[in-house]
Amino acid sequence: MTSLLIDALLLGAGATAFMDIVALVQNRLFGIPSLNYAMVGRWLGHLLGGTFTHRPIGKSRPIRGEAALGWIAHYLIGVAFAAMFLVLVGAGWLSRPALVPALVFGVMTVLVPFLVLQPGMGAGIVARKLPEPNAARLRSLFAHFSFGLGLWITGLGSMLVL
Template structure:
């Protein structure tokens, strides 16, 4: 199950990152700075969970790497949740609904944990345009759900290249 979660979660996170590039080019929306996630994580062992504004918190060595690794490990963890709830049968025959449920449901992590802890408030309530931020988060996590589905199928085809829909 760990191998499936790693492949599917990594693939879905790559799709999410590709969406961030497209979103920036088409809509001018800057990509998330995962270094700030790394900064937040690096301050946790130092006893600091909440920051008024994470960007104003003193930087930490290696925060970019910490943030990007955490980003991909989180994607793998959510793929693990998908497989934990729907089992390896889902990996043998991926379906869209479970992937979207987990993908869209994963928006709870930034809304209820990351954004409040990093100073943006619950569901980005302390940002200049909370509704815009929320919509971007929901769409991005829906894209992640589509990535779970697509990566599930890709993993399925790699595992058995002779398999077909017919």
């Protein structure tokens, strides 16, 4: 169990960091906005107080430390996803990281923002209430694709270290 937790921590943090680097490059090169993790922290802060849905989250009362809360949650979710991935594919995946399972899993994780985060933040299911829902959907899908790619790249990196 300890090995799974350590593997998930390293794999999830690496994949999430890769996802963030891709988002930064997209923003710098193409002006594509990425998710404001302070709003995730605001949503979580209000969620702990019993409020799930906002109309939209940007108009809700700020939460003290929301940016830090959002970023910490972002990485913890990445670690949780990595743990789920390792349970599904087996810990042996780390000794021979395969690209396809990592990409498929990464793309599947987009269901969480589509069905939980976006509705909770006031964007509706699969971002249907946003002014440009298809653009938001593609950004989310690409972010989670890059998380899957990050799983694979981090897995390859772990082979070099182990």
